[in-house]
Amino acid sequence: MPNTIHDGAKNNSPPCASWRLEDQSVLLELSGDWHRGGPDVTTIGNSSGRSADRYDVQKLGAFDSMLPAFLLAHLRAHPLPSGTTPSFEGLPLNLCGLLKLALAVPEEIGAQITKPVSRAARLGKLSLKAWKSTLDVIEFVGQCSMSMGRLICGRARFRKQDLWLSVQECGIEALPIVTLISFLIGMILAFVGNAQLTNFGANLLVADLVAIAMVREMGVVMTAIIMSGRTGAAFAAHIGSMNANEEIDALRTSGFNPFDYLVLPRLLALVIMMPMLTIYSNVVGILGGMMVGSMVGIPTVLFWNETLLSVNLTNASLGVIKSVFFGAAIAVSGCMQGMRAGRSSAAVGQATTHAIVAAITWVVVLDSAFAAIFTLLNI
Amino acid sequence: MPAKISVHKLTMAYGPVVIMRDLDFEVNEREIFVIMGGSGCGKSTLLRHLVGLMEPSEGCIFYDSNNFTATTIEERARFIRRFGVMYQWGALWSSLTLGENISMLIEEAGQQSPKTVRDLVAYKLSLVGLAGYEDYYPAQLSGGMKKRAGIARAMALDPDILFLDEPSGGLDPLSAKRLDDLILHLRDSQGCTIIIVTHELASIFGVADTALFLDPVTHTQGALGNPKHLRDHSENPAVRLFLNRGLTPIPAS
Ligand SMILES: Nc1ncnc2c1ncn2[C@@H]1O[C@H](COP(=O)(O)OP(=O)(O)O)[C@@H](O)[C@H]1O
Ligand SMILES: [Mg+2]
Numbered sequence: 213m214p215n216t217i218h219d220g221a222k223n224n225s226p227p228c229a230s231w232r233l234e235d236q237s238v239l240l241e242l243s244g245d246w247h248r249g250g251p252d253v254t255t256i257g258n259s260s261g262r263s264a265d266r267y268d269v270q271k272l273g274a275f276d277s278m279l280p281a282f283l284l285a286h287l288r289a290h291p292l293p294s295g296t297t298p299s300f301e302g303l304p305l306n307l308c309g310l311l312k313l314a315l316a317v318p319e320e321i322g323a324q325i326t327k328p329v330s331r332a333a334r335l336g337k338l339s340l341k342a343w344k345s346t347l348d349v350i351e352f353v354g355q356c357s358m359s360m361g362r363l364i365c366g367r368a369r370f371r372k373q374d375l376w377l378s379v380q381e382c383g384i385e386a387l388p389i390v391t392l393i394s395f396l397i398g399m400i401l402a403f404v405g406n407a408q409l410t411n412f413g414a415n416l417l418v419a420d421l422v423a424i425a426m427v428r429e430m431g432v433v434m435t436a437i438i439m440s441g442r443t444g445a446a447f448a449a450h451i452g453s454m455n456a457n458e459e460i461d462a463l464r465t466s467g468f469n470p471f472d473y474l475v476l477p478r479l480l481a482l483v484i485m486m487p488m489l490t491i492y493s494n495v496v497g498i499l500g501g502m503m504v505g506s507m508v509g510i511p512t513v514l515f516w517n518e519t520l521l522s523v524n525l526t527n528a529s530l531g532v533i534k535s536v537f538f539g540a541a542i543a544v545s546g547c548m549q550g551m552r553a554g555r556s557s558a559a560v561g562q563a564t565t566h567a568i569v570a571a572i573t574w575v576v577v578l579d580s581a582f583a584a585i586f587t588l589l590n591i
Numbered sequence: 592m593p594a595k596i597s598v599h600k601l602t603m604a605y606g607p608v609v610i611m612r613d614l615d616f617e618v619n620e621r622e623i624f625v626i627m628g629g630s631g632c633g634k635s636t637l638l639r640h641l642v643g644l645m646e647p648s649e650g651c652i653f654y655d656s657n658n659f660t661a662t663t664i665e666e667r668a669r670f671i672r673r674f675g676v677m678y679q680w681g682a683l684w685s686s687l688t689l690g691e692n693i694s695m696l697i698e699e700a701g702q703q704s705p706k707t708v709r710d711l712v713a714y715k716l717s718l719v720g721l722a723g724y725e726d727y728y729p730a731q732l733s734g735g736m737k738k739r740a741g742i743a744r745a746m747a748l749d750p751d752i753l754f755l756d757e758p759s760g761g762l763d764p765l766s767a768k769r770l771d772d773l774i775l776h777l778r779d780s781q782g783c784t785i786i787i788v789t790h791e792l793a794s795i796f797g798v799a800d801t802a803l804f805l806d807p808v809t810h811t812q813g814a815l816g817n818p819k820h821l822r823d824h825s826e827n828p829a830v831r832l833f834l835n836r837g838l839t840p841i842p843a844s
Contacts, residue, residue, distance in 0.1 A: 248711070248749070249701035276749045276781065278707070281714035288713070288722075306780035313718055313773055320723030556685030556730040 230256035240264035243271035246279040263290045267302035280310050352548045359471040368472040378481035382443040394493040397430050398500025406508050419518035422501030431494040432531040436538040440571035444546035447478050448567035451550025452560040479543040486539030487532045534582050541574040593656045595620045595784045600650035603636050610636050614812050623798050626788045628805035634788040675750030679757050681737035683729040689740050690725030696747040715743040735761045753785045771797045804830045
C-alpha cells in the first residue's frame with residue numbers, strides 16, 4: 213500500500229511540486245510525503261498558466277488529502293476550455309478517481325462573491341431594516357387582533373389544553389420568583405423611605421410610600437420584567453424551534469392558523485395572568501414593607517391602617533390596568549420573535565434575546581406613556 | 592491482522608426497552624460494512640454505540656483488539672479522534688458556514704497555512720459535489736445537500752473509520768451514485784474502513800463487502816454476510832424479503 217496514510221510513521225521528506233516544460237507539454241513532478249500538519253509544499257518552476265498534461269510520481273511518498281486538495285486547487289485555478297477534460301496521465305489510479313469525482317460537479321460560482329458595501333449603502337440597508345421591522349410589528353399586532361376577533365366570534369381553533377398549559381406556565385409556576393422579588397422590593401422601598409422620612413419625624417408615612425409605589429408602579433413593572441425574562445423568552449424559544457423544524461409550516465399545510473394555534477393561547481394566558489400576578493405582587497410587596505416597618509418600630513396595626521388610607525380603588529386599579537397591556541406586549545414580543553426566527557439553532561438564540569430586549573423596552577415605553585396620560589388626567 | 596472493530600454480545604437498550612440483543616460481528620480493516628434493516632430497528636442506535644455516544648447495556652466493543660467499552664476516557668478520546676461520523680440529519684453546526692464547519696476541524700487538528708486549509712475545504716466539498724458552497728449556511732441548503740455536507744465534514748481529517756448514517760437517503764440517483772463511487776475511492780486511496788447505515792439496495796449491492804441485518808421482530812442479528820449471497824441464500828426469510836424489496840423471495844437452497 214504505497215499511497216495510504218501510515219498513521220504515526222511520518223518519515224517526512226518535504227512535499228515538493230516541480231513544474232517542467234517538455235516538448236510543449238507541461239509535466240508536474242510530485243515528490244515527498246504529503247501530510248496534513250507536515251512541512252509546507254515547495255513549488256519549483258511555474259505552470260505558465262496551464263494545467264499539467266502529464267504527472268510524474270516516481271518520487272512520491274505517502275500522502276493524505278493534502279495532495280488531491282493541492283491538485284484540485286490548481287485545476288480549478290486554471291480551467292481548461294470547456295469541452296476538454298483535464299489529463300491525469302501518470303497519476304495513480306485511485307488519486308485520479310478522486311480527482312475526477314471532485315471535478316464531476318462544476319463549481320457553484322456566485323456563491324462566493326460577497327461584494328464590499330459602502331458605508332452609505334450599509335446605513336441605507338439599516339434604515340430599511342428598521343422600517344421593515346416596524347411594519348412587521350404593526351402587521352403582527354394586526355394579525356393578533358384579527359385572531360382575537362376570531363376568538364370572540366368563536367371561530368378561532370386551538371387546543372384548550374395549550375391555553376391551560378400556558379396559564380400554568382405563566383401563572384402558578386411564576387409565583388415563587390414573583391414572591392421573592394416583590395417582597396424584597398417592598399423591603400427596599402421601606403428601608404429607603406424610612407431613612408429619609410425619619411429626618412422629618414414622619415416615618416409613619418413609610419406605609420403610604422410603600423403602598424403607593426407598589427400598587428402604581430413597582431408591582432406591575434417588576435412583574436412585567438420577570439415575565440419578560442421568564443415567559444417571553446420561553447415563548448420565543450419554543451415557537452422559534454418549532455419554526456426551525458418546519459413544524460409551523462406543517463400546521464399551515466394541515467389547515468391550522470398558526471396565529472390561532474400558537475400565539476392566541478399564549479397571548480390570552482399572559483393577559484389573564486398578568487393582572488392576577490400584579491395584585492399578588494402588590495400584596496406581597498406591602499407585606500415586605502410592613503416587616504421592615506415593624507423592625508424600625510412602626511406597629512403593624514398602624515402600618516396597616518395607614519396603608520388602607522392611602523390605597524384607594526383608583527390607585528390600585530392603575531397598576532392592574534397597565535398589567536393587561538404589559539402582558540400583551542410581552543406575549544406579542546415573544547411570539548413574534550419566535551415566528552420570525554430563522555431556521556437554525558443560532559437563530560433561535562437570537563430570537564430569544566431579541567424577545568426579552570423588545571419586551572422590556574415595550575414595558576418601559578408603555579409605562580412612560582401611561583405616566584404621561586395619568587398625569588394629564590390628574591389621577 | 593486483528594479485526595478493526597469487533598463487537599461481542601452487544602445488547603442495546605433505552606432504559607428497560609431492549610432494542611437489539613446479542614449482536615456479534617467483526618469489521619476488518621479496509622472493509623465496507625453495511626448495517627441494514629427496516630426503519631426504527633435500531634441502526635442509528637447501533638452506530639451511536641460504536642462511536643461511544645451510548646454505553647452498551649451488556650457486551651463490549653473492541654477497536655484493534657482494545658476494549659473500547661471498558662477503557663479510560665483519555666484512551667477513548669484517542670480512538671474517537673480517528674473516527675469520522677456523519678449523522679442522519681447532517682448535524683451541521685448551524686451558526687457556521689459550510690467552509691467553517693470543515694475548516695474548524697482542520698485548524699483544530701494542527702497548525703496549517705490558511706491556503707492549505709482553504710484548498711482542503713474546497714477539495715472535501717468538491718468530493719461531495721458542493722464545490723463553491725463554502726459561504727453558505729446550513730439553513731440555506733436542501734436536505735440532500737446538508738447530508739452531503741455532513742459527509743464532507745466527516746471526511747475532513749481523513750479518518751481511519753468513517754461512520755455514515757443513511758448517507759444516500761434523500762439524494763437524487765446521480766448524487767447517490769457519485770456517493771457510492773466516493774466511498775469506494777476513499778477506501779481504495781486512503782484505506783479507511785467504512786461503516787454505512789443504509790437501506791438503498793442499489794448501494795448495498797454496489798459497495799458492501801459485508802452486510803449486517805438487524806431483525807426488528809426478534810430483536811437480534813438477522814444475518815451477516817455478503818449481501819449478494821444473503822439475497823439468494825440467507826436462511827432468514829426476512830432478510831431475503833428485505834433484499835428482494837419484498838418481491839418473490841427466492842427460497843433458501
Ligand atoms: N432517545 C430514545 N429513547 C427511547 N427510545 C428510543 C430513543 N431513540 C430511539 N429510540 C427507539 O429505538 C429504536 C431504534 O431507533 P433508531 O436507532 O433511531 O432506528 P433506525 O434504525 O431507524 O435508525 C426505535 O424503536 C425508537 O423508538
Ligand atoms: Mg436512523
